[in-house]
Amino acid sequence: MTSRALSFGSVAAAYERFRPGYPGALVDAVLAYAGGPVATALEIGAGTGKATRVFAARGLAVTATEPDAAMLAELERHVPDSVRTVRATFEELPLTSTYDLVYAAAALHWTRAEGRWERAAKLLEPGGVLASFGGPLDLADPGLEDAVRCARAPWLADDDVPSPDGTPDSAAMQWPGTELSRSELFTDVRQVELDRRTTVSALDYVGLLSTVSAYLELPPIDREAAFGRILAVLPPQVDVVGDITLHLARLASDG
Incomplete structure (x- = not known):
């Protein structure tokens, strides 16, 4: 796991405050795909529990794992007592328990590529479901998005996290669906798009940008300068597009 992947703990409270949550429609899509009872779930890289809450609210017994102590502490303040928490990276999890569902909310790309799918398969019950979801948080107004890009340019050219396998944004099937489709461990790979829009103050x-890893890697003085320049080009209220791309796959019978 890279230092960028472990950079969020310093802004755990801001992450909880400014990052949007996940809609119930996401859980609906996962459970509909499963097509049968889903009693237990393992969450990879749970952060402050934005996704944990919506799955736990449906009665799933969720084990939420998170390597950063500050993020996990924030999660424990917001999730029900029914959620079991474990401080560990995906790679550190013992392969002694299996689950009906293994899922990750904007976290799977931080896991180590080597052995990723083999480990996920070993954590699933026969016929179990793997779900990965997330998406960029962009301004709805392309002109404003360009203005922000120009404002931050002296300090940061790009704030995106590149696709782990190099799949371009224009491709019909995005990562991790690309790798799952090629894996013999999983079958019935699907990609689902879900709308998520919000209006927030500038x-x-x-504040949301302050939780993005690319900004967290900047020296504090540069980060604050970039935020000041960005704030200067924004109107008082902005519309944010945070559409969710959901990937689903089922453990193959011989997985």
């Missing part, structure tokens, strides 16, 4: 949008 200050809250900059």
